[in-house]
Amino acid sequence: MNFRDSARPAEISGTSATGLWRGTSRTDRDGARRERLLEAALKLYGTLGFRGTSIQALCHESGVSSRSFYELFPARRSDAQQESLSAQESLLEQLYIVLNEEIGEAMTSLTIPAESDLLDTTVRIVSAALMPMLADERKARVLEIEAVGVNESLEARRRETMRMLAAAVDVAFTRVASTFDLSLPGASPRCDDGGLTSLIIVGGITEALVQRVHTPVPERMPTADFLMHVSKVALRAYGAGPDMVAGSA
Structure with missing residues (x-):
């Protein structure tokens, strides 16, 4: 399954292109990291369970740094439910x-x-x-x-x-x-x-x-x-x- 097709620019922080790095834009790099994290989440949540999976395990499985993890999926406050x-x-x-x-x-x-x-x-x-x-x-x-x-x-x-x-x-x-x-x-x-x-x-x-x-x-x-x-x-x-x-x- 291609997770990248479901990417929503508003949901990815720091996606404005600031030039190319090795021929790849920041937006594309973030999209690829996001896709790998979603794939890792499917694998680990779907086998070990959500509560049995650490951020460290997700980052190791996806090859994405913890810094990028928190940039792409930041902790936030739900406006509708008023919860963190x-x-x-x-x-x-x-x-x-x-x-x-x-x-x-x-x-x-x-x-x-x-x-x-x-x-x-x-x-x-x-x-x-x-x-x-x-x-x-x-x-x-x-x-x-x-x-x-x-x-x-x-x-x-x-x-x-x-x-x-x-x-x-x-x-x-x-x-x-x-x-x-x-x-x-x-x-x-x-x-x-x-x-x-x-x-x-x-x-x-x-x-x-x-x-x-x-x-x-x-x-x-x-x-x-x-x-x-x-x-x-x-x-x-x-x-x-x-x-x-x-x-x-």
């Missing part, structure tokens, strides 16, 4: 943003073949959202375990992310209901449920993913079966009957 965030918390928050952007891009770029049936379509939607985390479980651990309860600023961001994912689920299943003419009562999100159906689905899938990460690999069901089960549960939550979700295993 450490440099490591700033790094974790940015990693959380980047990983969620990857999932959003996967959902946005999803295409469904015209010949897909209801169950296959649903599996493709679920797979787009979950495969980045299933293919690299360090991402699942960072997003769903390590980022939980760190500070109120990140908790607020997590709640907003859940609402955004729930809205995306609503849009996806509204299209599914329309495409496959699911006219049964409850076959599409109720306009008066306040988004509860989609929030419950997203929350349930999140917990299922956490349980999977904590389950030893030999004891897990195959990834394809996991995606199939999640897809069938989601369809039933939206009111599709057993005959509609039977599909082909």
